[in-house]
Amino acid sequence: MIEMSAIETSGLTKAYGDLTAVNDLDLVVEEGEVFGFLGPNGAGKSTTINMLLDFTRPTAGSATVLGYDAQAEADAISPRVGVLPEGFDIYPRLSGRRHIEFAIKTKSATDDPDEILERAGLSADDAARPAGDYSKGMRQRLATGIALVGDPDLLIMDEPSSGLDPNGISEMQDLVRSESERGTTVFFSSHILEHVEAVCDRVGVLNEGELVAVDTIEGLREQFGGGATMTLTLAGPAAEVRAVADELQGVTDVTASGRTLECTIADPAAKARLVTELADAGATIRDLRIEEVSLESLFTALTNGDVDDSKTQGGPADAVATEPEVAR
Numbered sequence: 501m502i503e504m505s506a507i508e509t510s511g512l513t514k515a516y517g518d519l520t521a522v523n524d525l526d527l528v529v530e531e532g533e534v535f536g537f538l539g540p541n542g543a544g545k546s547t548t549i550n551m552l553l554d555f556t557r558p559t560a561g562s563a564t565v566l567g568y569d570a571q572a573e574a575d576a577i578s579p580r581v582g583v584l585p586e587g588f589d590i591y592p593r594l595s596g597r598r599h600i601e602f603a604i605k606t607k608s609a610t611d612d613p614d615e616i617l618e619r620a621g622l623s624a625d626d627a628a629r630p631a632g633d634y635s636k637g638m639r640q641r642l643a644t645g646i647a648l649v650g651d652p653d654l655l656i657m658d659e660p661s662s663g664l665d666p667n668g669i670s671e672m673q674d675l676v677r678s679e680s681e682r683g684t685t686v687f688f689s690s691h692i693l694e695h696v697e698a699v700c701d702r703v704g705v706l707n708e709g710e711l712v713a714v715d716t717i718e719g720l721r722e723q724f725g726g727g728a729t730m731t732l733t734l735a736g737p738a739a740e741v742r743a744v745a746d747e748l749q750g751v752t753d754v755t756a757s758g759r760t761l762e763c764t765i766a767d768p769a770a771k772a773r774l775v776t777e778l779a780d781a782g783a784t785i786r787d788l789r790i791e792e793v794s795l796e797s798l799f800t801a802l803t804n805g806d807v808d809d810s811k812t813q814g815g816p817a818d819a820v821a822t823e824p825e826v827a828r
């Protein structure tokens with residue numbers, strides 16, 4: 501069998517007049533991956549998804565989804581893809597269960613509605629109630645259930661955690677994990693880094709229509725972050741053992757003051773090595789604190805134009821990762 505990527509775009513571009521919403525996007529999402537598609541509001545995430553689903557036609561470039569051409573073979577794609585759209589309309593008077601039954605019928609699928617409801621996290625009682633009475637979280641679960649109908653090979657979720665409380669977010673993340681375990685590829689778009697990093701194998705960061713980074717979160721930290729800071733409290737004077745830290749590869753900056761040794765760690769593997777080597781040198785470590793580079797600052801650095809000037813247009817980011825959710 502030929503290796504196939506779940507999503508592959510090549511030079512994918514969408515311009516609205518003077519505005520280039522998506523610019524020359526080359527992206528590969530492997531089968532079985534949970535891929536986070538990250539970017540501030542207006543970065544072009546929804547436009548990209550709309551092109552993958554043939555809701556919008558690209559101005560240039562092409563895309564394949566599950567091996568099919570997104571434009572020429574859209575009919576082959578839609579039955580194999582589950583979509584959780586950014587905004588989701590319900591029929592207020594229909595029960596959640598009826599929504600699911602309707603989706604099964606429309607897709608000519610053979611799913612058991614109860615099984616779908618369970619996977620989406622809607623209880624039988626809630627499923628019997630009119631969807632018009634649902635909370636934001638319950639609506640989101642219903643929309644997810646609908647996306648799961650037909651056992652899709654690819655699940656595309658546009659801002660799935662938008663408007664959810666922390667509990668709802670963690671349920672959504674559990675769902676992504678369990679669908680991924682079933683073998684489904686998940687493409688998860690969000691403007692909030694934390695929501696993405698908890699579930700994604702890799703992330704792609706989109707800014708002003710351009711892909712500014714694709715990597716694992718760990719990889720992004722190493723590539724763009726200032727690493728971690730390790731603060732050790734020793735039993736004796738830190739100056740006596742600071743040479744150990746100075747000489748260790750992956751440790752870039754060392755300060756010794758009193759019994760405190762503070763080290764900047766560039767290579768994650770250096771953390772454990774530092775502890776071992778200090779102990780070998782006879783130091784007693786009384787306490788240890790590690791501060792990772794904050795994810796927000798990483799995301800801000802990636803989307804405010806100072807990572808790679810040749811790729812970004814500069815100018816402030818439209819939004820920051822910590823921006824509170826606004827109801828749509």
Ligand SMILES: Nc1ncnc2c1ncn2[C@@H]1O[C@H](COP(=O)(O)OP(=O)(O)OP(=O)(O)O)[C@@H](O)[C@H]1O
Pocket residue numbers: 516519520521539540541542543544545546547548586691
């Ligand atoms: N139909 C359209 N006509 C004109 N401009 C559009 C259209 N759709 C999107 N845009 C513009 O394209 C850019 C990208 O929008 P898009 O909705 O893809 O971003 P996004 O990353 O999904 O943002 P959000 O997180 O806010 O949904 C924005 O500047 C938006 O205003």
